[in-house]
Amino acid sequence: xxxxxxxxxxxxxxxxxxxxxxxxxxxxxxxxxxxxxxxxxxxxxxxxxxxxxxxxxxxxxxxxxxxxxxxxxxxxxxxxxxxxxxxxxxxxxxxxxxxxxxxxxxxxxxxxxxxxxxxxxxxxxxxxxxxxxxxxxxxxxxxxxxxxxxxxxxxxxxxxxxxxxxxxxxxxxxxxxxxxxxxxxxxxxxxxxxxxxxxxxxxxxxxxxxxxxxxxxxxxxxxxxxxxxxxxxxxxxxxxxxxxxxxxxxxxxxxxxxxxxxxxxxxxxxxxxxxxxxxxxxxxxxxxxxxxxxxxxxxxx
Amino acid sequence: xxxxxxxxxxxxxxxxxxxxxxxxxxxxxxxxxxxxxxxxxxxxxxxxxxxxxxxxxxxxxxxxxxxxxxxxxxxxxxxxxxxxxxxxxxxxxxxxxxxxxxxxxxxxxxxxxxxxxxxxxxxxxxxxxxxxxxxxxxxxxxxxxxxxxxxxxxxxxxxxxxxxxxxxxxxxxxxxxxxxxxxxxxxxxxxxxxxxxxxxxxxxxxxxxxxxxxxxxxxxxxxxxxxxxxxxxxxxxxxxxxxxxxxxxxxxxxxxxxxxxxxxxxxxxxxxxxxxxxxxxxxxxxxxxxxxxxxxxxxxxxxxxxxxxxxxxxxxxxxxxxxxxxxxxxxxxxxxxxxxxxxxxxxxxxxxxxxxxxxxxxxxxxxxxxxxxxxxxxxxxxxxxxxxxxxxxxxxxxxxxxxxxxxxxxx
Numbered sequence: 001x002x003x004x005x006x007x008x009x010x011x012x013x014x015x016x017x018x019x020x021x022x023x024x025x026x027x028x029x030x031x032x033x034x035x036x037x038x039x040x041x042x043x044x045x046x047x048x049x050x051x052x053x054x055x056x057x058x059x060x061x062x063x064x065x066x067x068x069x070x071x072x073x074x075x076x077x078x079x080x081x082x083x084x085x086x087x088x089x090x091x092x093x094x095x096x097x098x099x100x101x102x103x104x105x106x107x108x109x110x111x112x113x114x115x116x117x118x119x120x121x122x123x124x125x126x127x128x129x130x131x132x133x134x135x136x137x138x139x140x141x142x143x144x145x146x147x148x149x150x151x152x153x154x155x156x157x158x159x160x161x162x163x164x165x166x167x168x169x170x171x172x173x174x175x176x177x178x179x180x181x182x183x184x185x186x187x188x189x190x191x192x193x194x195x196x197x198x199x200x201x202x203x204x205x206x207x208x209x210x211x212x213x214x215x216x217x218x219x220x221x222x223x224x225x226x227x228x229x230x231x232x233x234x235x236x237x238x239x240x241x242x243x244x245x246x247x248x249x250x251x252x253x254x255x256x257x258x259x260x261x262x263x264x265x266x267x268x269x270x271x272x273x274x275x276x277x278x279x280x281x282x283x284x285x286x287x288x289x290x291x292x293x294x295x296x297x298x299x300x301x
Numbered sequence: 302x303x304x305x306x307x308x309x310x311x312x313x314x315x316x317x318x319x320x321x322x323x324x325x326x327x328x329x330x331x332x333x334x335x336x337x338x339x340x341x342x343x344x345x346x347x348x349x350x351x352x353x354x355x356x357x358x359x360x361x362x363x364x365x366x367x368x369x370x371x372x373x374x375x376x377x378x379x380x381x382x383x384x385x386x387x388x389x390x391x392x393x394x395x396x397x398x399x400x401x402x403x404x405x406x407x408x409x410x411x412x413x414x415x416x417x418x419x420x421x422x423x424x425x426x427x428x429x430x431x432x433x434x435x436x437x438x439x440x441x442x443x444x445x446x447x448x449x450x451x452x453x454x455x456x457x458x459x460x461x462x463x464x465x466x467x468x469x470x471x472x473x474x475x476x477x478x479x480x481x482x483x484x485x486x487x488x489x490x491x492x493x494x495x496x497x498x499x500x501x502x503x504x505x506x507x508x509x510x511x512x513x514x515x516x517x518x519x520x521x522x523x524x525x526x527x528x529x530x531x532x533x534x535x536x537x538x539x540x541x542x543x544x545x546x547x548x549x550x551x552x553x554x555x556x557x558x559x560x561x562x563x564x565x566x567x568x569x570x571x572x573x574x575x576x577x578x579x580x581x582x583x584x585x586x587x588x589x590x591x592x593x594x595x596x597x598x599x600x601x602x603x604x605x606x607x608x609x610x611x612x613x614x615x616x617x618x619x620x621x622x623x624x625x626x627x628x629x630x631x632x633x634x635x636x637x638x639x640x641x642x643x644x645x646x647x648x649x650x651x652x653x654x655x656x657x658x659x660x661x662x663x664x665x666x667x668x669x670x671x672x673x674x675x676x677x678x679x680x681x682x683x684x685x686x687x688x689x690x691x692x693x694x695x696x697x698x699x700x701x702x703x704x705x706x707x708x709x710x711x712x
Contacts, residue, residue: 012321015328019335026343033350037426046430046437122661133662134587154661163508169445170430171437187437189430190353190423193445195363199508201661205363205423207354231352232423289507 046171047184047224058186059223066228070212074219076227079245081178087239087294088179088266089250090276091153094300095260098123098144098151105255106155109240110226111218113210120237121252122201124152155252156181156202156237157285157293164194164203164236173234179266179294180239182224188233195234199286200293203236239263266294308705312471319697320690326543330689334682341679344672345420353423355672361665362656364421366673369648370680371417373528375499376521376647378410378455380529382492387555389485395551401699402540403533404463405691407492411456413684420676444502451495458488463695470698472705496521509655511588514577520570521647526563528643530556531636538633546696557632561620564639568613571646587662588654596658601666606650612642 103119112118124136172188195203209231221227222242240250253261264273280298358365384403387393430436440446469476500518541548578589619635697703
């Protein structure tokens with residue numbers, strides 16, 4: 001009577017040992033991944049809850065990490081909204097020729113992954129006579145402008161009623177005082193609900209760790225904008241806040257060869273953007289969704 | 302009678318020991334499931350280390366197989382309430398005897414859902430950001446925070462109800478209604494809420510016309526009452542065959558009556574959606590056209606959705622055949638067909654067309670990668686393990702094999 005019971009126990013112990021061993025082996029890839037994850041990183045608080053000293057510490061860590069992993073010395077600034085400034089962007093569709101210089105400038109300015117040629121801007125080639133996005137083409141590959149076509153660049157519309165911010169379960173994305181919607185790359189859990197919610201295809205997810213060589217890295221970085229993003233989090237256009245909050249223009253605006261892009265402070269009555277809003281017949285994309293974009297389009301001819 | 306401080310740890314210990322004990326059939330079943338779960342675990346570990354780039358998802362189709370299965374799983378969990386309602390609201394005694402099996406199913410299905418959410422996260426290491434009080438919980442604005450609350454709440458409710466009833470049976474005591482009936486009543490409403498909130502998650506997105514429909518939540522509930530009863534009808538027959546636990550014909554008949562109605566109501570809802578999309582045209586049409594007919598030469602989902610429709614309609618035919626002949630085979634085939642049909646329809650058939658075409662109307666298709674299939678199989682295997690073990694424990698106590706008096710080692 002005793003024998004079978006003992007054998008059964010022995011088999012169970014053997015089975016449990018094998019099972020635990022197999023589980024440890026299956027989970028092995030996590031070990032190398034967890035090596036790079038320090039306790040400080042794991043416990044780091046949301047950007048909006050970090051005091052000055054804590055944020056300085058975090059920034060130092062990120063700068064050191066970029067040097068260690070990418071071999072490039074960079075400066076990460078914490079640029080806050082400027083009092084009395086609220087940003088707006090307008091785009092003259094009569095001038096845009098679809099050259100995609102803006103998308104390219106965005107790619108370089110914001111340290112995008114090189115392999116995927118990522119950019120926050122997509123330019124749709126549209127047929128004259130329609131505003132149906134369904135008849136647009138974002139992957140055109142021929143000399144521009146093409147006869148019978150016009151071009152519609154789309155990037156984050158920095159909505160005043162942003163669905164992406166509402167849906168985020170952890171408040172990893174929010175709207176700043178100057179109208180810019182930002183993401184805390186160190187707080188995002190990567191659920192991608194914001195990507196599903198955005199009606200403008202403005203958000204990007206880091207499906208892999210972004211790859212970029214040392215000499216191509218833009219070293220002038222903002223904490224909430226173009227610093228190198230970690231794997232597994234969402235990112236988006238920030239109107240180049242590391243530039244615009246220092247009085248410069250967004251990279252896409254500077255790169256535009258036709259002068260189709262008008263960027264400025266909506267609160268400054270003498271600004272060019274205010275002049276455009278006052279004198280041109282402007283419209284916004286998908287107005288019916290009630291997202292209230294700060295990105296305006298107009299035709300001039 | 303000994304105090305609970307003594308009997309409860311004893312109960313837990315006996316349950317844990319029991320869950321590792323069984324016949325060769327149990328061991329081989331669990332070994333197969335463990336193997337599949339381990340393959341999934343390994344694929345997931347790789348995915349965490351190397352990024353979700355290992356999946357077929359993209360910025361255009363940013364949710365895929367995981368969220369599809371999550372959605373279906375919530376329905377399965379909610380569907381189990383179709384045993385609770387007859388048992389507790391309408392005093393169906395035969396159903397009352399087996400309702401605990403439905404509650405065990407709800408627990409396992411919720412575990413599956415939570416696992417699918419976890420494997421979909423880009424940064425699972427930051428899970429604590431979503432814990433109320435610890436992180437920054439965007440409640441009540443984000444529907445996802447509602448889902449966290451209702452899913453975990455439903456899990457806790459069912460763990461409490463099942464745990465309490467099993468423990469009382471273990472002690473050979475009559476359960477006190479005030480300790481479980483209010484929770485059961487709460488769980489009925491709660492079951493509806495888990496699937497409603499999950500539907501609102503999609504339906505609330507104005508930028509996705511395919512999901513932005515008031516019919517989505519009702520349709521979720523109806524399909525939950527297809528997949529749930531279909532699964533339970535099969536499960537009850539398996540338990541009847543493999544164990545000494547008594548299951549009357551009543552519960553199966555009751556669930557069948559539910560299934561006969563819901564499966565037809567769902568078809569009606571499919572027709573309503575198709576009519577609205579195709580007759581109106583416009584922005585709603587593109588996704589529906591992509592799903593049912595293919596759009597501009599892209600038609601990956603077309604065979605899937607038509608299989609689902611064929612399975613749904615086939616299930617209705619089989620149920621009618623069963624009614625005429627009373628042959629169990631027809632019933633069982635109908636359940637399998639209905640279950641598979643809803644899995645496609647409410648899984649890939651719902652999630653993917655929401656993203657195709659994208660919000661800028663680009664047509665980028667999605668096909669799950671091998672990593673995704675491995676992880677998906679692994680999660681379902683883990684769920685089947687939870688279900689198997691919890692059913693074994695429930696049955697061991699309810700058939701009297703495990704009780705406070707019966708402390709001897711099992712033969």
